[in-house]
Amino acid sequence: MPTAAAPVRPLHSHAAAELITAAHDLLTAHDGTATHPDLLARVPAVAASLGDEIRTACRPVDTPDGLFVLRGLPLDDTAIGPTPAHWSSAGDAGAVYDVVLLLLSTVMGTPLAWEGQQDGRFVHNIVPSPGHEDEQTGASSSVLLSPHTEDAFHPARAHLLVLGCLRNHDAVATTAASVRQVQLAQEEVELLSRPVLPILPDDAYAEAQSYAGDPPPVPTLWESPDGPTLRFDPAYTPLDQASEEHRAAYARLQDELARVSVAVSLEPGDVLVVDNDLVVHGRVPFTARYDGTDRWLKRSSVRVPDRRTRPPAERSEHGYGQQAVEAYR
Numbered sequence: 001m002p003t004a005a006a007p008v009r010p011l012h013s014h015a016a017a018e019l020i021t022a023a024h025d026l027l028t029a030h031d032g033t034a035t036h037p038d039l040l041a042r043v044p045a046v047a048a049s050l051g052d053e054i055r056t057a058c059r060p061v062d063t064p065d066g067l068f069v070l071r072g073l074p075l076d077d078t079a080i081g082p083t084p085a086h087w088s089s090a091g092d093a094g095a096v097y098d099v100v101l102l103l104l105s106t107v108m109g110t111p112l113a114w115e116g117q118q119d120g121r122f123v124h125n126i127v128p129s130p131g132h133e134d135e136q137t138g139a140s141s142s143v144l145l146s147p148h149t150e151d152a153f154h155p156a157r158a159h160l161l162v163l164g165c166l167r168n169h170d171a172v173a174t175t176a177a178s179v180r181q182v183q184l185a186q187e188e189v190e191l192l193s194r195p196v197l198p199i200l201p202d203d204a205y206a207e208a209q210s211y212a213g214d215p216p217p218v219p220t221l222w223e224s225p226d227g228p229t230l231r232f233d234p235a236y237t238p239l240d241q242a243s244e245e246h247r248a249a250y251a252r253l254q255d256e257l258a259r260v261s262v263a264v265s266l267e268p269g270d271v272l273v274v275d276n277d278l279v280v281h282g283r284v285p286f287t288a289r290y291d292g293t294d295r296w297l298k299r300s301s302v303r304v305p306d307r308r309t310r311p312p313a314e315r316s317e318h319g320y321g322q323q324a325v326e327a328y329r
């Protein structure tokens, strides 16, 4: 896989300090608790006060890569403490970066949470966890986390996925492949633009997996007014329900995504922003350490108001009974 450099948007030290200070002040005003019930309501005003350099760095993706890396935030490996062993024991570990992600997400749109995931938190902890090594979720390690659209099963899924790196001693790569870089025949595009197969809820949503309603078939590709977009999660797509011709086109898309895939090895302090309508992401396999020095990411999801990147038919999907919660409603 090419390790082609992802587009980096450097944050100079004054802008990085401005962001960290704003996050730190918000946090200390709320008992050091990133999930404090009053903190979220204060985020928009603080985000609106951030300077031009930060706002410019948070502009929409503007290359066919469909992603960018904000680089330059300071990160003290000792001060953040050990990597939690599981998201449920993370508590306020690394909480200042939770607030950094909330601020950046609010500059870019509206943060999004799920009642059924990580206790409804707006910022998730992505850490390898014992017993989950070979799952297709962020808690895995020993398997390839295969390329996917985040929360592909749901019509209210994020427009942007934000991954902030706190620790990554083994330079474990996130993978990313953009639909704007694949080359398919027109017949393949047409086949994959038909709503033929559903995308079922992934293993992070146990409750949704037992939802009684019929899974709606959805298109894999869509030609939006802003260019091609995709909705893709092969691990949760019942391909055996499709025709041979359809499966062949799907396999071609999968091969093309593998061909254009890049490995992005995040450094501590990096914030990767992935356009979830353009790019499928994953992660290479690694060996977890389970000694407090494991790879540790913070993750937030963002809705961007008035985007035109989704087929209108999505609005009538049931979403398997899962509710997305927008931060400022």
Ligand SMILES: O=C(O)CCC(=O)C(=O)O
Residues within 6 Å of the ligand: 126, 137, 138, 145, 150, 163, 173, 174, 175, 281, 282, 283, 297, 299
């Ligand atoms: O661990 C990673 O780099 C990506 C994990 C992932 O798929 C996610 O956080 O949504």
Ligand SMILES: [Fe+2]
Residues within 6 Å of the ligand: 148, 149, 150, 281
């Ligand atoms: Fe993911």
